Amino acid sequence: MGRTRFHEMNCGIAQALEALGDWWTLLIVRNAFFGMRRFADFEADLGIAKNVLSSRLQHLVNHQILEKVNVGRQGARYEYRLTDKGEAxxxxxxxxxxxxxxxxxxxxxxxxxxxxxxxxxxxxxxxLKDADGRKLHRRDLRTVAGPGALAETHARFARRS
Amino acid sequence: MGRTRFHEMNCGIAQALEALGDWWTLLIVRNAFFGMRRFADFEADLGIAKNVLSSRLQHLVNHQILEKVNVGRQGARYEYRLTDKGEAxxxxxxxxxxxxxxxxxxxxxxxxxxxxxxxxxxxxxxxLKDADGRKLHRRDLRTVAGPGALAETHARFARRS
DNA sequence: CCATTCGGTTGCTTTACGCAACCAAATCAA
DNA sequence: TTGATTTGGTTGCGTAAAGCAACCGAATGG
Incomplete structure (x- = not known):
């Protein structure tokens, strides 16, 4: 049945994983941070299969983490560059x-x-620090439903409180 | 051929991904941060298949992110708890x-x-901020080989510099 | 103008995921 | 104490995705 998808999960971690969670994706992003831009460079450095690399780059472009820029003088020579969302x-x-x-x-x-x-x-x-610079640990935190939470999520946190 | 493994990659991101990169792993850890400890709770909340959950929990235990604690009075009732490494x-x-x-x-x-x-x-x-509290962006950073770098890695950074 | 590089696609094999069925040991209810 | 249920899995099966290799057209370099 292939993989479960996480986008309906109303959780930021799951959303981030939906964009980044595939096997090679984050390493591609890492290399982009090192300044890498070209298909062949990602391929050589990561040792990733071409079809998988192609699929991952498309995925990252779809999620606006990379943008595909045509840099050939007659077209058809591409660079994949980090967007602001990617740099974030x-x-x-x-x-x-x-x-x-x-x-x-x-x-x-x-x-x-x-x-x-x-x-x-x-x-x-x-x-993690509070406004005064004190280190915060797991026990110091409280997680509450935010404005974008679904009713279901509100109920979950209510049950826990 | 199944998945490529990253442990030989001498890169922290790759190492972290080796421990956390599988599809459900980080969501299990997230739930552990919410206080979840029992097999059945992870299963119900995530909607994950039992065999996959079993495999992921073992993986996290092997990587010392969770520890499996026997809490049954006669044994055979378990909790999975975050270790210090997990809390980190x-x-x-x-x-x-x-x-x-x-x-x-x-x-x-x-x-x-x-x-x-x-x-x-x-x-x-x-x-990311410097010691004076100024925000740092990608361009403000320089990445250099550390003490644990392989010769190969040193060469890569030398080439780039 | 010819060779090479770039950025892929296609086809095939192998591996991993999701589902369902099943199970033993522990615990709970009466 | 006995029977039912819960817990924490394992096994087997079908499907989706990863890896490998071969191939390819357009662009570029010499």
């Missing part, structure tokens, strides 16, 4: 990298380091 | 949710809102 994924990629730096590689074994170009210092880690 | 995924889930709030639902249409339990105010958005 930087915090997602960053938290994933920071998590694996800490919990998979361990301190001192990071494969890449991201620095501020201006100050040449490492970019401070992304952490 | 909070920023990842948060940035995903914030991205979809902004770029999929749009302001004012968020399905859920996360508040600080103490102050009852919304948790400030996670953003």
């Amino acid at each position: 994924l930087l915090p997602v990629l960053t938290t994933l990298r920071e998590w694996s730096d800490e919990w998979i590689y361990g301190k001192g074994n990071e494969p890449v380091i991201v620095k501020d170009r201006r100050t040449r210092r490492r970019v401070p880690k992304l952490q | 995924l909070l920023p990842v889930l948060t940035t995903l949710r914030e991205w979809s709030d902004e770029w999929i639902y749009g302001k004012g249409n968020e399905p859920v809102i996360v508040k600080d339990r103490r102050t009852r105010r919304r948790v400030p958005k996670l953003q």
Whole structure:
């Protein structure tokens, strides 16, 4: 039956996964962040099959994370560029990298380091903090239905409260 | 041929995806963050097939994101609980949710809102900032090989610089 | 003008997902 | 204490998707 789709789930995580959750998608985006733009470059760097790459790029274009720009003088030579929506994924990629730096590689074994170009210092880690700068953990949070929630979702949170 | 595996890729994103990249995995973790612990609850809430849920839970246990705790008085009644490594995924889930709030639902249409339990105010958005609090964008960053990088990776960054 | 690169498509095989049926052990109700 | 139900799965099957290889037209480079 193929895969379940998540778009009807009324949950931001599920929505994001609908756009990004396929196997190669986020790695394509990562490479786009490194400045990669061409089909052949993604193919060579990732070792992804052409048909799958083609499908993923289309998917990302459909979701307006990449845009396909014709750069040939007579047409038919393309670049895939990050849109603003795509660039907005930087915090997602960053938290994933920071998590694996800490919990998979361990301190001192990071494969890449991201620095501020201006100050040449490492970019401070992304952490949940309140307005006063206190670190927040899972227990400190309360999740409530937002304005865009379905009635069903409101009921779920009501039950829990 | 089934799926390519990413663990040999010497990249934090790929490593994180190896642990979390499967279709249901991150939604299971999200539900774990909501306090969910039991097999049947995950099954009912997500509508996931039992065999797939079983496989994903094992995978998460293998990666030490969840731990399987026997809570039956005579054994054989289990709970799946977030480990510290699992709880450390909070920023990842948060940035995903914030991205979809902004770029999929749009302001004012968020399905859920996360508040600080103490102050009852919304948790400030996670953003990349330098030490002085300036927002950082893609162009402000430089990525360099870290101490755990393979020679190959060093070469890649050298070529680019 | 010829060779090569780019950006794919098509066809085939293998793997993984979704569904349904089934099951043993533990727990619950009477 | 016995019988029913819940829990946490496993097994088998059909379908959808990933991987591989071959091929291809248009654009580009020499």
